Amino acid sequence: MCRLVNGWIAATLMAGLGAFPMAAAAQQETPKPSTPPAPKTAEPAGAKIGEPAPNFTLTDTEGKTWKLSDHKGKIVVLEWFNPECPVVMMHYENRTMHKVQEKFRDKNIVWVAINSGYPGEQGTGKEKNAQARTEWKMTWPVLLDESGTVGRTYGAKTTPHMFVINANGVLVYAGAIDDGSPRGIGQTNYVENAIDKSLKGETVSPATTRPYGCNVKYRPGS
């Protein structure tokens, strides 16, 4: 059953790729009886390096709607987020995300944090995320993806897990924020590299790395 639901969600998202205003996430939660069977081989759904980044619409902690397709022509960074994950906390204590954005201050980079935790799991809920945003002086929105639909479409596994979309709307990087570990931040910031290469029109390398951090707290049983 679990795989049926997943297959159905993936199919919906793929269908929604071309025409951006996607169905509300809530609708995708409950499959109808006419759910098509899941494909025999489960292909990684949605986001792929070198292909258009799947569009999505989410609401931030302020109640504002945020839509990826509203930011065409700009580099967009998606940061998977959980304010109570110790690896996220380590990076905020070191201002890792702030420093990258400060480097590209004049380049019109769009940065959003996304929390795909299911309500009741660690670090979820509007209040906790709004509070973290204030405490850590995050100038960028924290989007709530409680159904986990967007997280699964992008294949977000950890917090943090970073995705960089270039100005043409193509996904050019997916992976760790840097070459660090829970023991400490790294020397090479992969997101900074991806933004820099994208600005110069160069190929992003590495385009994928293995992220480290807490597991995304997806809906239990999903």
Place this chain on the structure above:
Amino acid sequence: MSLTLLSGLIVPLAVVPYVLAAQERAEHEHPVRFGLIAERDGVRPGGSIRVGLDFRIEPGWHLYWKGPSDTGAPLHVTVSTSPGVQAGPVQWPAPRRHVSPGDLLDHVYETRVTLPVAIPVPADYTGTEIRIQARADWMVCRSVCLIGSGEASLTVPVVRDREPVPTAEASAFAAADRRLPVPVRDQPDAPQIRWAGSEAERAEPILEIRAVVPTSHLIFYPLSDETPLMDLLRDGISKGGTLRLRLTRPGRVAGVVEQMPADQPREAKFFLVDIDVPPSLENSGRNQPVTPHIREDPGHGPRG
């Protein structure tokens, strides 16, 4: 060495110091206890002693092994010794698969894991003891994750007048040994590995691992991010004796294969696989089995 002195030196071995440097105050709250244990109560010059980096993990929590997982971070350990002796590579018992919501696949240790390290003592070693220090850094998770670290040290007496005997902790080494892999070469019951080509018109390479003894399941635990696995969540465990790993491209396949016999006693065996899959499917012919090149150096030595 007098008997009195000898027994005095043995005592600290029995009472293993568990140290949680980073979380001393939170010792009762943190779900991992880290310590160093010894397999025997001493070591003779010219002999070798195994010490173990020992992790006791509260039920429900898990640590991550050194190979790739979808989430978390690999357990990180360092070992140092007193002058005159040198520690061998850290041995990593095979982990277990752990799937969490969102189809996240991790390779983890639960309850307890001991990482053995052999320390040879030169025949001309003149000291009365060797000292081992270890540091571990870990991420431990259940539904939530914590970061932890610990340091531990252990003194092992060098004995010249008797044979060392097993300590009370020797069973932890035996448990680790049961999950340590052996290279597939020269093992009569090791699975056969072949390049199976592609079953459909699609081009993805498939590496087939087939047991030659009655087997209830095979599990593949990857050792390297270089291995271009397409879908380890679904391909990584078999029903029966054939495991088919779809790859996104030809490349190096390095990992540990768990082989669970269908017959009694149901004690799994673990094999180390480290092979290069031929670069071109076309050259080898579709569906023609090809024996992949098995690396001479299994490459499972120490990992920091």
